[in-house]
Amino acid sequence: MRVVERRGKAPKLPAESQLTHWFWQGLGNGLFQTTRCRSCDRLSFPPRPDCPQCLASDMEWAPLATHGKVYTSTLIRAVPTSFIESAPLPVGVIDLDDGIRLLCWLVEGAGRLPLDSQVEIVTIRYEDGCLFGAAPIS
Numbered sequence: 001m002r003v004v005e006r007r008g009k010a011p012k013l014p015a016e017s018q019l020t021h022w023f024w025q026g027l028g029n030g031l032f033q034t035t036r037c038r039s040c041d042r043l044s045f046p047p048r049p050d051c052p053q054c055l056a057s058d059m060e061w062a063p064l065a066t067h068g069k070v071y072t073s074t075l076i077r078a079v080p081t082s083f084i085e086s087a088p089l090p091v092g093v094i095d096l097d098d099g100i101r102l103l104c105w106l107v108e109g110a111g112r113l114p115l116d117s118q119v120e121i122v123t124i125r126y127e128d129g130c131l132f133g134a135a136p137i138s
């Protein structure tokens with residue numbers, strides 16, 4: 001997974017739970033992962049202790065696809081205070097190649113991207129932690 005370095009602290013880092021700690025730790029080490037149900041073999045994102053499809057509690061960690069397509073994108077102009085320096089904030093809904101749909105930042109000056117644009121998921125590394133985003137594939 002490619003790493004995009006950013007100066008300073010992250011605008012806002014998510015609160016980690018015992019479960020999501022592994023996701024965020026993995027992201028910092030270049031792994032993009034989530035939980036997969038051992039019963040029905042389906043991935044779920046964000047990571048969950050129980051399967052949203054069959055309700056089994058037998059989950060394991062599995063890698064997520066790091067490539068996908070833009071389902072939709074927009075620029076958020078009315079941002080929370082902690083994101084003021086990032087406004088307008090480009091975000092996109094991405095359909096990963098493994099079928100997971102997620103919301104994330106668009107990085108590297110992507111702004112809004114046309115529907116179905118090819119993107120890769122990247123680690124955004126700040127001084128105090130990591131986030132993830134999608135960058136266009138040229």
Ligand SMILES: [Zn+2]
Pocket residue numbers: 037038039040041042051052053054055056
């Ligand atoms: Zn299941």
